[in-house]
Amino acid sequence: MKHKTIIEPFKIKMVETIQMTTQQQRKKYLKEANFNPFMLKSDKVIIDFLTDSGTSAMSSEQWAGIMRGDESYAGARSWEKMRDVIHDLTGFQYIIPTHQGRAAESILFTLLGGTDKVFISNTHFDTTRANIEYSGATAIDCIISEGKIPSSTYPFKGNMNIDLLEQNIRKHGPENIGAVILTVTNNSGGGQPVSMQNVRDVQAICRKYDILYLLDSCRIAENSYFIALREEKYKKWTYRDIATEMFSLADGTIMSAKKDGLVNMGGFIALKNKEMADACTNLLIIREGFATYGGLSGRDMEAISRGLVEVFDKDYLHYRIRSTTYLGDKLLDMGVPIVRPVGGHAVYVDAKAFYPHIPVEHYPGQALVCELYIHGGIRSVEIGSVMFGKYDVSGNLIPAEMELVRLAIPRRVYTQSHIDYVIETFGFVKEHKENASGFRITYESEFLRHFTAHFEQIKSN
Numbered sequence: 001m002k003h004k005t006i007i008e009p010f011k012i013k014m015v016e017t018i019q020m021t022t023q024q025q026r027k028k029y030l031k032e033a034n035f036n037p038f039m040l041k042s043d044k045v046i047i048d049f050l051t052d053s054g055t056s057a058m059s060s061e062q063w064a065g066i067m068r069g070d071e072s073y074a075g076a077r078s079w080e081k082m083r084d085v086i087h088d089l090t091g092f093q094y095i096i097p098t099h100q101g102r103a104a105e106s107i108l109f110t111l112l113g114g115t116d117k118v119f120i121s122n123t124h125f126d127t128t129r130a131n132i133e134y135s136g137a138t139a140i141d142c143i144i145s146e147g148k149i150p151s152s153t154y155p156f157k158g159n160m161n162i163d164l165l166e167q168n169i170r171k172h173g174p175e176n177i178g179a180v181i182l183t184v185t186n187n188s189g190g191g192q193p194v195s196m197q198n199v200r201d202v203q204a205i206c207r208k209y210d211i212l213y214l215l216d217s218c219r220i221a222e223n224s225y226f227i228a229l230r231e232e233k234y235k236k237w238t239y240r241d242i243a244t245e246m247f248s249l250a251d252g253t254i255m256s257a258k259k260d261g262l263v264n265m266g267g268f269i270a271l272k273n274k275e276m277a278d279a280c281t282n283l284l285i286i287r288e289g290f291a292t293y294g295g296l297s298g299r300d301m302e303a304i305s306r307g308l309v310e311v312f313d314k315d316y317l318h319y320r321i322r323s324t325t326y327l328g329d330k331l332l333d334m335g336v337p338i339v340r341p342v343g344g345h346a347v348y349v350d351a352k353a354f355y356p357h358i359p360v361e362h363y364p365g366q367a368l369v370c371e372l373y374i375h376g377g378i379r380s381v382e383i384g385s386v387m388f389g390k391y392d393v394s395g396n397l398i399p400a401e402m403e404l405v406r407l408a409i410p411r412r413v414y415t416q417s418h419i420d421y422v423i424e425t426f427g428f429v430k431e432h433k434e435n436a437s438g439f440r441i442t443y444e445s446e447f448l449r450h451f452t453a454h455f456e457q458i459k460s461n
Helices: 023-032 060-067 077-090 101-112 126-134 162-172 196-209 220-230 239-248 274-287 298-310 314-333 364-376 416-431
Strands: 094-098 118-121 138-141 177-183 213-216 252-256 267-271 346-350 381-383 404-408 439-443 454-457
Touching (some): 023 364, 077 094, 094 274, 101 252, 118 162, 162 196, 177 196, 220 239, 267 274, 314 416, 364 416
Parallel strands (some): 177 213
Antiparallel strands (some): 094 267, 252 267, 381 404
């Protein structure tokens, strides 16, 4: 018998209390947070879809490993376990531990970046772009055209545009390309996967021009699931073997283990080149910690070594992708415009289509984020012109290509009843969407403004 109901392939051993709030209370909390969900206190949130980074529930095996953590400053057993698991998975010889993904980005792009350097990606996410631009370099996105159309059902909308990649290499000169970075899955583009063929095509271009080729692999297990599902050649491959094949085509990787590592803290750099790894290690020791812990405790490394194994379990990945799809399909059925097909770690709502009466300069994504919190206590994040918008020389907004709201689902945390509650909330928000109004920014920082920006609501006439 084939069951329609998707059940969680785990049992709950420990619970964390959710503090229930009223709509009136949430209006007050949101105003105190300057209408920015990043500034809300976590106990004022009912369903937290702000991010899937570091929000996973760890397994009993991971918690057992935490108790066994070796906290020695140098040469800890826990480091050896983490190093060996990463080496076996990636094939890269030189492993550099960091406390999270942006630390890995900071170290690597400090070495590779600088004025006149250019980095090319399918789509740079916020911290990746910020670390590149902070070094003085330029970040260029080369997503395929289907990846810019939320309603397109192309199976690999995360793919790099190979023609555009080569055009940019020729335009800026191969010697000025710091690296080509392929993000799997493509977070900013709707959590969309990258095909194995695209991984190979990008490798061919990088080899042709002798350019460093990196994977941003924080969601590589989820990407591997989609490759097995949608590329005929890989239907009988294990998800782990698909991931290993992807790594084999690159020169190195950066990973925030807070996603597919199923942990609350941790990351790493893994490289083929010893000279580059030595330079990264020197920076690591200055900024993060000694080479065998890099800002991580022994218990963190124990949890990572187990999480990177558990994440490739076929039952877990099936549940993970199908439960995310369940939310997306239900929203689509009720007429909520989303990025299609549904990605791996999140559902992305097309806020521009949802609120056609709110112009992009009034940030429709931020409007939807606030409405979801007020009416359901649901915390989500805008991925549009608040996160990626820029200004021209006259101070006018250069909007992002899409105005999205991401519902990032923490791993192994929420049950189907939580998801049904979110669906109910969307039904109410959709019914009253004509009453929603936009926002203006009253304070912003130079980099990563969405984390700390202040907003005020633009009242409707």
